[in-house]
Amino acid sequence: xxxxxxxxxTGTTAVITGAxxxxxxxxxxxxxxxxxxxxxxxxxxxxxRAEADSLGPRAVPVACDLTSAAAVxxxxxxxxxxxGGAPDILVNNAGAFSLVAVDALEPTDFAAALDVNLVGxxxxxxxxxxAMKARRTGHVVTIGSIADRAIFPGNASYGSSKYGARxxxxxxxxxxxxxxxxxxxxxxxxxxxxxxxxxxxxNRDGFTPRSQMLQPEAVADAxxxxxxxxxxxxxxxxxxxxx
Numbered sequence: 001x002x003x004x005x006x007x008x009x010t011g012t013t014a015v016i017t018g019a020x021x022x023x024x025x026x027x028x029x030x031x032x033x034x035x036x037x038x039x040x041x042x043x044x045x046x047x048x049r050a051e052a053d054s055l056g057p058r059a060v061p062v063a064c065d066l067t068s069a070a071a072v073x074x075x076x077x078x079x080x081x082x083x084g085g086a087p088d089i090l091v092n093n094a095g096a097f098s099l100v101a102v103d104a105l106e107p108t109d110f111a112a113a114l115d116v117n118l119v120g121x122x123x124x125x126x127x128x129x130x131a132m133k134a135r136r137t138g139h140v141v142t143i144g145s146i147a148d149r150a151i152f153p154g155n156a157s158y159g160s161s162k163y164g165a166r167x168x169x170x171x172x173x174x175x176x177x178x179x180x181x182x183x184x185x186x187x188x189x190x191x192x193x194x195x196x197x198x199x200x201x202x203n204r205d206g207f208t209p210r211s212q213m214l215q216p217e218a219v220a221d222a223x224x225x226x227x228x229x230x231x232x233x234x235x236x237x238x239x240x241x242x243x
Contacts, residue, residue: 012036020043022195037060
């Protein structure tokens with residue numbers, strides 16, 4: 001990336017959800033390294049604060065459970081106060097992932113996954129999009145998945161939520177066209193993050209070994225590419241796979 005492209009982020013603001021680990025943390029680090037003032041959102045307050053402290057004063061930890069409307073409202077207030085308004089960039093990354101067969105999937109667990117992976121992003125878009133449209137600038141990045149296009153056994157809740165997130169992105173892209181607000185979907189294949197710890201794909205038939213997965217930094221680089229394009233260029237969608 002040319003220096004002048006990276007310089008486009010100097011002095012900008014960004015909100016990244018799920019920023020205490022994995023893909024979200026990699027994105028936070030990459031944007032921060034390129035001059036962005038970041039709000040790092042996650043549930044794990046202690047880990048989040050430690051990671052934000054390691055980055056320095058341009059990183060603000062915002063502990064928030066995205067399934068709670070009240071907690072999200074408080075987080076929006078804290079972010080708006082820290083930035084003096086809506087962020088320039090919103091990265092909806094936080095997600096819940098589990099593998100359960102449909103006939104064993106509790107409806108309450110299904111609803112909880114949708115709440116994190118789909119309703120949570122909508123809450124933040126709903127809060128920040130009006131100000132972005134009013135000032136005619138802003139960028140909403142949705143972190144999707146191979147599961148937003150491909151079906152896998154045991155993936156009813158995650159797949160449903162990611163298909164929904166892709167649909168939400170596509171509607172948002174249509175509704176913001178020519179508004180000055182940009183929308184990008186970044187859909188990676190399997191990424192080696194702590195989400196796989198409980199599943200142990202290295203020792204399960206039919207799963208990609210973690211050594212053959214993408215690294216979180218690859219997704220962060222894709223986000224950086226999208227948000228550093230000239231203002232009149234929108235990257236509609238990026239799909240990443242291991243070469």
